[in-house]
Amino acid sequence: MTVSPATNATVRDRLVLRLRALMARTIANGCTEEEELAAARMVGKAIAQVDAMGGGAPMEQAEPSWAQAERESREYQTLLEKNTAESLLKAAVQELALNHINTVSPARMRNTNEPTERVDIHELLEPHLGMMLAVGGTRMGRQILRRMVDELVYDGALPRFLEMKRER
Numbered sequence: 001m002t003v004s005p006a007t008n009a010t011v012r013d014r015l016v017l018r019l020r021a022l023m024a025r026t027i028a029n030g031c032t033e034e035e036e037l038a039a040a041r042m043v044g045k046a047i048a049q050v051d052a053m054g055g056g057a058p059m060e061q062a063e064p065s066w067a068q069a070e071r072e073s074r075e076y077q078t079l080l081e082k083n084t085a086e087s088l089l090k091a092a093v094q095e096l097a098l099n100h101i102n103t104v105s106p107a108r109m110r111n112t113n114e115p116t117e118r119v120d121i122h123e124l125l126e127p128h129l130g131m132m133l134a135v136g137g138t139r140m141g142r143q144i145l146r147r148m149v150d151e152l153v154y155d156g157a158l159p160r161f162l163e164m165k166r167e168r
Contacts, residue, residue, distance in 0.1 A: 015046050030083040040067055093129060093148045094157050097121075100128045105162050115166040121158055125149055 070076060104124065126145065135141030152158040 015049060018046065090148055090151065094152050096129055096132055097125050097149065097152065097158055100125060101162065105164055116163045117166045118161045119164045121153060121160055121162065122146065122149060124162060
């Protein structure tokens with residue numbers, strides 16, 4: 001049974017789209033070495049399928065030396081350090097933010113007669129975190145801190161608003 005060239009081209013285009021999506025997802029998520037190797041194996045299999053569809057010889061099992069060389073490259077190391085530093089900063093911001101939230105708004109039984117006000121998380125955290133991390137003096141530092149808090153809210157690690165007891 002032979003496959004028509006139109007079907008072959010459609011399948012080939014779908015494979016290329018899957019490869020691009022996999023590469024984008026891997027880069028965007030900041031993968032570990034194991035995930036990187038798994039993704040490289042998947043890419044190798046998909047490329048072998050694409051090559052076989054084009055009439056080429058099937059690809060032999062690739063040696064892991066190219067992956068090792070890629071991991072040892074200066075570019076990769078710089079990117080890995082940047083991702084690690086960002087994740088450590090994000091974890092530190094989350095820890096400081098939760099500690100401050102628990103200090104300012106301790107868990108308590110909600111009294112329906114108690115007047116409360118809704119406070120935006122940025123209004124509550126930015127002065128405290130700016131002082132703790134010493135970023136309050138620079139515009140870039142404040143923007144990075146704001147972005148980190150936004151990411152933590154988006155990830156569900158921090159609430160968007162807090163119901164605080166209104167001071168009389």
